[in-house]
Amino acid sequence: MSENKSERVADNGLINRRKLLELGLGGASIAASSAVLGAEQGLQIPDWSKMPGPGPTAYGQPSPHANLQRLASTPEATYPGGGLSRTPLQHLQGIITPNSLHFERHHAGIPDIDPINHKLVINGMVRQPLVFAYEDLLRYPMVSKVYFIECSGNGNTNTRGVSGGSAQSIHGLVSCAEWTGIPLSSLLDEAGVLPEADWVAAVGADAASMGRSIPIAKAMDDVLVALYQNGEPVRPEQGYPMRLFVPGWEGNISVKWLTQVKLTKVPAQFRDETSKYTDLLPDRRARQFTFPMETKSLITSPSGEMTLPRPGLYKITGIAWSGSGSIRQVEVSADGGQSWADALIESEQWDKALARFSIPWQWEGGEAVLQSRATDSAGNVQQTRQAVIADRGTSAFYHNPGIQSWSVNLQGEVSNIAV
């Protein structure tokens, strides 16, 4: 493979994002001419080419050779209902997270809700309180959009400088799917919101019963009562039979197992927006209602706990997202932020959805620190980890958009470092 040093776009090996298409790959096997599938030249015909396999199934499963799994949390004795599982970001491509690998988070396990007995109540400061059965809601016009959702605590070990970990274990509480549901504004219009109502309180039906308050302007904007996730009914761990979906905002605000929406004058000041989901500052005050998730990106490969087998050409790839718009640009550095190059955006760039980026990288065997930095459509640039710490310290726990750094050592081992 010939390599043109004039195509370097940043230091320590980063190559023009379009150059890979011309170079060919170091390491790809080159066949002699006339190689064809078959017995010629010693090629074996594999069994699967000679004998039929099993027939169709009612509900498909992945190949056993593609054994992707979520990583579940260890149960805590003092918080028995609390659990989560993290998406294997380092093994995914594109931007959609398949339903079975979508991250989950719950505080009293996952309720098994029979939709026949589930109700959605809209009450409070409305002209006419309403109660909906699941079947009623299915008749409403719906909206379908691809959106990310990120747990507000995602990535807190990066901010806190905890060593070790993988893309999954550090940042795996982010996923992206097609969400289909009824605009909340449709249902609120039907109930008739009274002019004195400024907030909407949303409550969940599980035993932990999440409660969050949302300003009326957002509630009437793009919030959905979501019933479908990538085309099929919402999964139990993502809120079956219905969840609120609040695009771009903290994941907890998208209340799962939604059962009540109450119009109020002031925020309800639930437990989940006072003792939890507030950002504790070093001076012991806390920020409340820090709603949107920030502009953020993450290199998913090469990433922590991986090993590069040998020097050569690699694809650096990852995801980027913003709670305030679409992704305009992603830059990558291989020298810990000293020099940056534009990455190729492989996916569409949709509002409040993940975007997929990649850039070729020639690893010559030396040390490197890999980073990515996103800019969104509103011009927000992803903060460095130090900027996040300067803004709120290391005990805020929520909102961890700081740049993630992966170090590569002389043996090709990739690990998480706090820069």
Added chain:
Amino acid sequence: MSENKSERVADNGLINRRKLLELGLGGASIAASSAVLGAEQGLQIPDWSKMPGPGPTAYGQPSPHANLQRLASTPEATYPGGGLSRTPLQHLQGIITPNSLHFERHHAGIPDIDPINHKLVINGMVRQPLVFAYEDLLRYPMVSKVYFIECSGNGNTNTRGVSGGSAQSIHGLVSCAEWTGIPLSSLLDEAGVLPEADWVAAVGADAASMGRSIPIAKAMDDVLVALYQNGEPVRPEQGYPMRLFVPGWEGNISVKWLTQVKLTKVPAQFRDETSKYTDLLPDRRARQFTFPMETKSLITSPSGEMTLPRPGLYKITGIAWSGSGSIRQVEVSADGGQSWADALIESEQWDKALARFSIPWQWEGGEAVLQSRATDSAGNVQQTRQAVIADRGTSAFYHNPGIQSWSVNLQGEVSNIAV
């Protein structure tokens, strides 16, 4: 619920697609004021609100209350390897088909391919033949797009006027997903296509070994070597570890379990483009290489084998697609095509992807014939069933885009009829 007859947009009950947002639904329960979740007014607190549920899992599953399944074909003694399963279109929403419900089609069962031993060969009229291992391909820049894929035989019972059936059993060989892969043009450029090559022959590694020839212009345009389906590796029944993906064209051309791409001067004239996948005309000649799938739509609900429980307001919903562009418009009729109204498009309108539509319908208990008609971005209008028959008879078997009619009788029973 007050009903404004001046909002009728077509005969037999169709209502302005935006009106539903204002009307409220006939049949929705109306609560007395101050109803809240709890013991007041006799409401029972369900068990799932009182007790924690189970914790996280490594690979999620749907709720047992949402028991969606593909419908598998019955094995045929004379064609033991041939099988398929159909997507439950009448139960899905949005436009993404979740991977486990994506339709499947195979001719020697599903091969269990270990990617370690799978090769992709590019040979024929190229400067340098190449052989790729799976790991090599993962390093290439990829493209991610949402595309439909439709089996070319989908809906043939509609053209042939076979009675009975559901949306799933008649038209369930269409699905839509995010497909992520390497542009075939990247790999062909690396091999170096010789000027005399006009066609690309693609071959599969399963025991039936699909073979299809593709004109070089299409191959260099938007064809992918697809490795990921909705973010995770392609499913075995959809071609794991890699398939060709040919946007908008007959499903079979997206060769599964892809193992060879050979550049040729003329079409290979494989079995799969001569004795199969050609359209037999009444005069016994056959059309060959009828590549794009036509502009088509389908009402998925109400649809065959459903029953409307009582007169009232219903949501007519369905999907539309075109192999030649995006969906510009969908119209719906409740009187067998005598009058038409514009439906609301609920999803985005992406090139060669499904679009989701809906329109409210006031069923007053009388007979009705429900139809939908799509127009794509190039101005192609979906053909009537009679127009399809006039063009190619009823024995062509492939390419069945004709308008689907669902009759509703006085008991509310919905069934397939051939109009």
